[in-house]
Amino acid sequence: MPWLTLKRAPKTFDVRVTTMDAEMEFSLEWKSTGRHLFDLVCRTIGLRETWYFGLQYIDKKGYTAWLKFDRKVRDQDLPHEEPVNFLFMAKFYPEAVEEELIQEITQHLFFLQVKQCILNMDIYCPPEASVLLASYAVQAKYGDYDRSVYQPGFLCNDDLLPQRVLDQYKMTPQMWEERIVGLYADHRGMTRDEAEMEYLKIAQDLEMYGVNYFHIKNKKDTDLWLGVDALGVNVYEYNNRLTPKISFPWSEIRNISFHDKRFVIKPVDKKAPDFVFFAPKLRVNKLVLELCVGNHELFMRRRKLDSMEVQQMKAQAKEEKARKQIERARLLREKQLREEAVREKEELERKLALFQDEARMANDALLRSEETADLLAEKAKIAEEEAMLLAQKAAEAEQEMNRLQVSALRSEEEKVVLEHRVRETELIALRIAEDSERRAKEAEELKEQLIKAKENEKFAKDKLIELTRNPLNDTLGSETKTEQKKETQYGYPQFNYMTGDAITNEHLRELDMRLEHELSLSMDSADNSMELLSDNDVEQLSREIEKERMEYMEKSKHLQEQLSELKKEIEVLKDEDKETQYDKLHNINVEMGETKYSTLKRIKAGTAKARVAFFEEL
Known part of the structure; x- marks a missing residue:
């Protein structure tokens, strides 16, 4: 009797990956790497701009960590639980969302994550800007405002404003809804992806947007915050994570390294001393280095020619956008004819x-x-x-x-x-x-x-x-x-x-039949007239898009005026006793005329040597 060789089934384990709007479960082989799991998630959700994202988890000691792609999943410091839980999140942020984000799925994931960070108060957002962002979030979720469909109270179950803002003003939910709907009605005609992009364009101007904060100390043992973002490394006072004191852009950094808890950043200027700080834990330095390397790579990539893959993605996105604009124009014309x-x-x-x-x-x-x-x-x-x-x-x-x-x-x-x-x-x-x-x-x-x-x-x-x-x-x-x-x-x-x-009922019925017949022919005529736009119409559509852009600039100006009026209106209902430290800091910056970008420009002035010396004196 011949010997039968039986092949053992590979040992597997279960993982659960949660995105901002979905939850997936996979069964992985014991030898699967982090890259294998990450690619599996990206293929499942149809994501191609993978360089912004990562898999986050809580390690055995309760610290936040990112899954390393070049190592096996089971060899990393995962908790002893099954399924193993991961969060699929944006690890790195773009410098300009409108220019860099290509796919709609990428834009949607960023929108959901940034919105959650604002609602969780991880990103500070002024009250009037919170109302504006809430109106764009409602437009993205519900589409155009229709008074006959959306009755008062339809937003009562939606989480739209940070709790800090709700606590700070003596206003009822109905009063907040009234102000959000007032702005929401102005966004009529805006698609979901356009509303999400407008949300991100406003959010990226917030001081804490896209910044990863780490507790550090200088040589004087002063408690400080280190902020790592798409533009460089910033240092903040411990009681003020809103306004950085000094900044080192990636273009001025030559090398980054750490030894134990000591972290060293070498400037491009060889005459300048090293920028040295100390972290409370070794694992903090590892995470800082990982984020610095990733952000620096993306910083350099943005300043080079796009790869063939990115060029192809942008061309496809451009074609898809043009097709959607044509389809939108056709549907709009059809809708107008039907309404008439x-x-x-x-x-x-x-x-x-x-x-x-x-x-x-x-x-x-x-x-x-x-x-x-x-x-x-x-x-x-x-x-x-x-x-x-x-x-x-x-x-x-x-x-x-x-x-x-x-x-x-x-x-x-x-x-x-x-x-x-x-x-x-x-x-x-x-x-x-x-x-x-x-x-x-x-x-x-x-x-x-x-x-x-x-x-x-x-x-x-x-x-x-x-x-x-x-x-x-x-x-x-x-x-x-x-x-x-x-x-x-x-x-x-x-x-x-x-x-x-x-008049008999027979003649009244005849009159109704005539009206219905006339409406039917009017509808058919409208449908027959809705031919696909020819290539010649694309140029006309481009001119219309440019015209719409100019109109939208005027609309944005009007929106800013509305925000100013809203701020004045709700200011009388403000409870000064419930103002947070960040509210006070933001008001000081506004009074001084400071913005996120003017502050960065100011603190980057001077030599790297002077900035290092200033850091040591903090």
Whole structure:
């Protein structure tokens, strides 16, 4: 029986990688390196600008560390847990986000990380700038503001402002939302990636953006902060991480090294002494060196010609942006046409409703006139009957008078009585005759009113017929003569209006069908007109983009004015007792006219020797 050789399955372990908006789990072989895991994550999320990012973890002693790519994952100082947790984060920051970040996924990851740093108060952001950044974050998440969709309170579950800002002002969440929405509404038409880029362009001007801080000491044992960023190495006072005291740009640094806790930076100027500081832990110096080397490499790469890979990525990004601009312009035109069609439909429906109301009122008037005519006819009939009855009573009274006169001859004694009764009867007969004459006049008046009522009825019928024939034709005909030509061209069914006493439901349905048919053809015409833009349109689109850029510059100026107004508005609600140290430092810088870049320019002045000497005296 031949021997069977069984191959053992490689030993594996589980890892969990968390990005700013996702969580992934992988099963790695025991011998997998950090580079293997990093490339696996980048391929999974579709990231090509890998040089900005790294895998961060908490080591066995609770310190923050970055996974080394050239070593096996299991050989590094990982905690004894499974799955092993890593954070996929930006390790290095660009100097200018708009020029350097190419892919949308890169831009999105930076946006999420910077936003989280501002909300966690790792990066100081003034209150008015926090509101502006929050408005861009809302635009990136929800798109264009629509008053009919987004009701008050729709931002209550979103984390938009640092807690420091919320605590510092005596304002309710509704008041903050009102101010954020006021700026958010101005960003209409901005896509998600454009809103995120505007967020990053504002955030990169913040003093603490992209800076990694480390606690150090100089030879005088003074507690200080070392800041490592894309431009160089900065030194800060221990109670002020906002404004650096001295700075060494990467272009002035020749060599970096450390021995135990002692860290040495050699300037390019060989006459200048070494810049030496001391870290509390050896692992701090290792991390400082790692960040310095990485930032220096990116600093030098930016000042060289782009590699073929970067050139290809930029070309693809440019083509993709142009394609999206064309698609956006097409969709915008289509949206405008559809909105116009909807507005036209609403206008036609409004006019139809108005016509229906007028027809209903005319119909009601006709019914009232018919009821009045019937009532007057009934009154005339009753008056005639009463007149006949009075005439009959008058005849009977006259007969009674004659009979009494005959009876009066019989008896002289009865003569006086009879004469008295005759006078009474004559008076009664006179009153009856007067009443009969009055009733006859009333009957004549009622007949005249009946004739007038019938004339009014005829006039109401004529008015209704005129309304059914002319009003809609006049309204639609005078305002949409072009649409009547379309009806002839496309063979729309013509309206047939009634000439009877009232409008039937059948004709109203016919009118609705005509409106819907017209809207449908308008929509089809809009869709057919949405052809893909030709190559010649690209130049026109470029001119439009340039025009939009100039308009946006004006808009940015307007936005700055809004921020100034917002700052003045909320200043009265500020609780001075809750101002932090950074708020006070920022206000001092503003009063002095200092910005992040003016400060860096000022502290870089002078020789490296003078700056090293100044550091030693801190």
